[in-house]
Structures are given as structure tokens and as C-alpha cells.
Amino acid sequence: MHPSDLRTVPEDIARRIVLPEGHGDEAALFEAYRWLRENQPLGLADVDGYDPLRLVSTYADVMEIERQPELFPSAGGETKGSNNPILRSQADDEFTRRLTGGTPWHFPAVVNLDPPEHTEVRGIVADWFRPLQLKKWEEPVRELAREAIGKRLASGVNELDFVHDFALQYPLHVIMTIFGVPEADEPRMLALTQDFAGAPDPDLRRSDVDALSPEAAAQQLAATLADFRAYFAAMVEDRRARPRDDLATVIAQARREDGEYYSEAYSFGWFVVISTAGHDTTSSTMSAIMEQLALHPDVLAAVKADPSLIPNLVNEGLRWCSPVKHFMRQAARDTTVGGRTVRQGERLMLLYQSANRDAGVFDDPDTFRIDRRPNRHIAFGYGPHMCLGMHLAKQELRIMLEELLPRLESVEVTGERRIIRTNFLGGLRNLPVRLTIN
Structure with a gap:
């Protein structure tokens, strides 16, 4: 047994990583990650109000776990529902279990499932997200990018909050167009995706949630998912009666091997996953890239001079931002990770942001470098739970940068920027900026 197996992570480090509010100070958060990698890479965190868990901080350890889904299931394997793949407080999980009758999640979304059910449900949309299929969306997405630039940016100097006025809008418009959601409904979808992502942040609570309750995050999540369900129920009914050439139809028309439709719960699971992960991850990465271009004018100049560097810029932006901060796994039996003992039933928090700053894998990891080759980041995870939408996300980011950067003369951060206080997404x-557009 490795000596670090016997020690609990210092309270300040554990709280910084486990608690959503700990993520509001990025410098302190990444310093906590670094300390973990160098001192207790699989340390035990015992934070009041949360189940004890292992903090998996190194690239090698995250990959070892991701490659073994049967040994480290997402939903708890045979004891389905014993693990919530998204870390919530004990109060939040208990609140959700009371609503659902036992599971710590509301819908059988793909992230909440283990093989073979995970494999079956993932297959509903897997073909749609393959690179060859996405080629037909190249020009439509490019038109949407041009439309976003023309609509939201004027020639000359633009003073704006890049997150709210631009980065949140374009990816939402893309994913809702692909879904088949009317453009008039996009403000409603934007509000719901932001309610979902901001559930752990007290400053982003809905007005119908008791902000002081220990279950506030779970209350907000439940209310937001109920609103999603109310909207998409009509869409499922419509696409089953009148199929169209859109992703909503693919989901609504999916059938099991016996020829019966999947229950609406599975459809809702896909709608919510794609609406939230397909939107917030891309907008977060786009904002991170813009901030780095402001901080590094030489990078902006290099990419403007050679647009073939844009895919490198996208990849480094994904590594740098790592917008999905964690997923939880649970050990199905006694085992080892990186030579360290893990006991059956222990929960493990896979820290993707930390893994993507591991100096054992990435040279000069705390520097934004578009010449990083290879850049084997795991911002999309790895293994069977690897993000299905990663090719679409890269396509959206690449196309937007191909359209925007030739016109972008300069970018400057003009005020204080803040991070959403969330340990998940x-x-x-x-990001207040001044953009000069030609």
C-alpha cells in the first residue's frame, strides 16, 4: 500500500476542489490541483456534507480509470444508482432520490448509465455525430457563424461582454438549429441551459428556489429539468407524428430491438445532455480562447497570418479550459490505481482540469501554447463515456474562428472577469472586452 493511501487530503485543498464555491478562484484551484498531483495524486477527501471520495488528479490515473468501465462504473454497476456520476452534496442527492424513488438522477441520460445499457442508448445518436455525417453541416454552421458575427459585431470598436453577448449565443443557435428548435424559442433554451450550469452557484439561483436551503442546487436542477421536460415532451410527440430531417426526430423515433419506442425518459435524457453539454462546453471554450488571444497578441497575430493553426488553437483552448471539470466513478471491487489501493465502493472524482495540466504529460502545462504537439488532452474524457459531440464542438469552434479572426484586428480585456462557481460544468x-473589427 502506498503511504498516501493512509492520509486524508488537507482540508483547505479538499474543500477548494470539492465545493462549488472553491472554483471561483482559478489560481487557487489550479494550485490545489498541482499540490495533489505532486503529493497525494489519489488522496482521500473528507468534506463535511459530502461522501468521502478519492481525488484523481494525474493524467495517468484518470486514463487508467476511464479505460476500465466495468471496474469503475459510472452509475454503480450492479448496484445501479449507488453512484451519482456528477458530484453533489449528500443533501442534494437525498433530495433527488426522494423525487425519483431511489436514483440520484432524474433521467436515464447516457452519462448516468453503464454498459450494456450505456452502449445501447449511446447508439441512438452515435451515427449522427460521426465526422462523416457532420460534413454536411460544414456550410450551414459556417452560415450561422457569419450570421452571428454580422448580427452581434459591428465594424470598428465593439465594447461587450464576450460571454453573454457572443459566446453563449452562437453555440446555442447551432445546437438548436440542429435539433430543430425554432429560433424564437432559443431565449427560453438559453435560460434553461444557464439555470442547469449555474445550479451550484448561489449567485445564479432561480427565483423559485430557496437559495438558503442546503438542497438549493438540487431544487434548481429539478425545477430546470422539469421545464426542459415540459418543452421537449411536445417535441417528442410532434416528431413521432411528423418526422423531419433533424436531430430531434432521430431521438424521438429511436426504437428498441423489439420495435417499441424508447420511453420518453430516454428521449428527455438525450435532449438535456445535448442542450447543456453541447452548448455550455463550446461557449466556455470559445470565451477561454478569446481571453488568451487578448493576453497573447503574438498568438492572435500568428493565427491571423496562418489560419492553418486554428485547429491547434482550438485544441489548446480545450485543454486550457477543460469545461467539464469532473465525472465520478465507483470501484466495483478492491483494486489498485497507479499502484495505490482503492477499496470496493469508494467513489473517485476524475479531475480533468488537473489531468490536462499534468507536467508529466504536457511540457510547460501552465502556458497557453498553440505549438503543443502532440496535444493529447482529455477535455472530452476517454473510453466509452468519451463525449459524443466532440467533433461537432471542434467544428463549431474552428468555423467560428475561421470567420472571426481574419476580421479581428485586436482584442483587449477591459474589466474584471469571473468564473462560475461550479465543480462540474x-x-x-x-468577460468584458474591446474588440476591433475590420
């Missing part, structure tokens, strides 16, 4: 909450 998020990035910049705001």
Missing part, C-alpha cells in the same frame, strides 16, 4: 461567467 462551466467556465467564465463574464
